[in-house]
Amino acid sequence: MENPLPAGFSSYLSRLRDAALHYCTAGGNCNEKKFTNLSYIILLVFVLTFLSYAQDINLKNTNVADGWRLAKGTEGFAAADIDIYYSDPDTMYAIGGWTNGDTTFHSGFLISTDRGENWEVIRNCPATDVGAVRVDPFDSKRIYVSVYGFDDESNDIWMTKDGGVTWTRLFGGRSYPAAVVEIDPVDLQTVYVGVGPAFIRRSTDRGETWESIITPPAPYPPFLNALTIAPSNDSILYAAYVTGLFKSTDKGTSWIKLPLDAGHWGISCVVVDPHDANIVYAGVFSRGLPPGGVFKSTDGGLTWEEKNNGLDSTNWDISSLLVNPKEASSVFLGTYTTKGTDDTVGVFRTTTGGNAWIPFNYGLPGGVYKLAFDNVYNRLYGAALGIYFNDSLVTSVHNSPSSEPETFSLFQNYPNPFNGTTTITYELSERAFVDLSLYDVLGRKVRTLLEDSKNPGTYKVTMEGGDLPSGIYFYRLTAGTNVLVRKAVLIK
Template sequence: MKTFVLILFLILNTDLQAGSGISYWLVQPQQTPRNLSACVFTDTSFGWIAGDTGLVMNTTNGGVSWNTQSTGILNNIHDMFFLNRNIGYALAWELDATPPNYYGTKILSTTNGGINWYVTLFPDSNVFLNTVFFRDSLNGYIAGSGGKLYYSTNSGAKWINSEIDSGMVFGFPVEKIKFYDEDYGLAVGGAIDIAGLVWRSTNGGRSWRTIIIGPEPINDFLFLDKNNAIGVGGDFEYGSSNIKSFDAGSNWLYEEFQVFGIANTIAYRTKHEAWISLGIVDSFLVTSDGGIKWELIGTPQQSRIYDIEFPGERNGWAVGVGGVILKYNTDVISVNNISAAIPEKFILYQNYPNPFNPETVIRYELMKTGYTVLKIYDIKGIEVNNLVSEVQTAGIYNVKLSGANLPSGVYYYKLSSGGFSETKKLVLLK
């Protein structure tokens, strides 16, 4: 089996690089100490986060503030989906036989953005659902343990068991299900050290064909377009992995990243830039060339991330262990180590151009590897942006800064690394 993986690795020729830990993400004020497992935004203003003990929180102002919604349950929420600002669903497991003699899944639904949540018990007991997806207000899909996939044509009032052509495998859990259009849909899952699986439907989820694609389970996937899709998964023994299809899910290539951790979710920020969360490992995998090369980047404050969402190219969110909430740092356009030569001393250069609008470049030189911090302050000395906050190797760096989210005025940027500290002034004119 490992020979099979190696061959596919050579075919894909994907390159993994270790990157410097740049603050692409900013830690937001903690809203809860509970673990957060799901993050869903319907646009840049309206979003929901969910997690342990039935917690659901909602923002209507792009994360400026969050409000707790009453779900009426104390079970951990495993998945959440919103079709629009009003219609949403969530899944939680009942493991305590309450009501009597019932173990299974609670399905939460709302038609008013979570102001009111309604809880129903999935009619089949001992079925633990992992994923929910609706392509419109009537047609929805759920799936989970035992390789069970269901569809509904009446907003979830009734769920119908889909037919599965399981071939050589059956009974493996489904982790994620999505549809590209009214006919074509995919689901992914599998079992550790046994098989990674893709289920493919071309008739609206009435029936599914099962495809074995590798040795480890797949946890999430995305449609790039109708022909191209990418999925991620893995296990702790062999690390994270991904799969790719170029023919509408009929055939797949399997590849290992050869990094520790399990890839939980994948989200595209732009056509070419994608981010993968690694769960309990405090790192992201990120690509800027559509998945040819991947870079391992540490999370701020060693955060452990379970879910990522990009409602827009300049708007992103990530949630995880201990209630951590990260927001994508739209002011960092790029950070490049432009030279591997080791400088003779620490230098912070004047930004260019200065004054600037809308972008400027800050260059600095590090004579030795160390924890490096580059921050922006307003004229009152209040921190307005944390551009870099990680260990960087010795070298010469360019940081491209966007002032799109800042008002005109005088600002200061401060570099600290290896006992060196210097501050310079920059001016934004709009």
């Protein structure tokens, strides 16, 4: 059995046992007094207690809250994508798989109901290889996945309406990958999928019926890597191919090719500023060969500027880009490579809109394939070899109603989902100035429902949804230092 004590500690205890207390009197007589067994035991307990305390301090310093933490149930799971159910961000889905000793890939479809800290496998995922997962904003059981490989039957789009118990194959049979499933961030009933190497289809009724849209004229090989919809204007689409980047301003009716060099391996990802559709970031996957890395446009893609300050060629395997919707100058990028060191792979962050990047890797074992962000709890997620989460972006505490005293409560609106009007009920235990406001999924305030001083009691507020688009909203109650948040779904 391995000795649990520090190296050299056993010999130190032996010397301690043989030690003695030397003392001299005022008259100059000196004596030596050996430690008794009881004294030795007391001293030994003191030393061990001190070492335990020091070790605990060291552990606390090396497992700080601002690092990445591995979610339970995802050890060894090669996660390809993560999506958060915005009606209840406690619920999340992930797709990925495991490689056995015979190098056979076995796909996995996972669910978490506690904000990504613990995951369990939904075993009957239809995939042989995996691409993307998206959760319907109105129904957490309705999920779309893309799966791909290099045989005639593995590049498919599937949908489940019961949380993964049964699946319907929507499209398939193409021999090239298109790992694309995207939900329109403005019209939440519209879904886009990539089918085959380049074809794009759209549903405006949550996957019930589909139509083909005009495919960008990408030269061979026309591999579609990403499709991005501008959050502030869903008429604007970006289609990233191995051979170039294309833009549509009419929801895919027509396309133009943008002047961004796709390099040797293509444009892997595109993200648009949530508040300004003219600000666009693109990742060029290059395996260290220029051009590569991050490029930024401030004029809707007409011109581009390289933004690689703080990155070197080992960081150019860009796999994911994400803009913090609450702080648009804060951008995250994920790199996925087996090269480099802890400081040259994984996640990087800029707080200056791409002018300088710094590693954001503490706790990560290597590269990250996809990033996801929870707007409610300010938690960042990384799909890697395992699923990781990071809470260092938290700037305020969103208290859960279940953890608040019964004397201060915010209840679920009724009806929910709603069409037209809904009622919000809250309780106060003492007089306070009350602010009840409504926010969209990007964290933008869309309406102030109440601003007034209120006495203790129970109150009801009627919310009108007539001039708001369908979607997910959050209503936030502030009373003094107390803050509560609930979710509401508007369907028209």
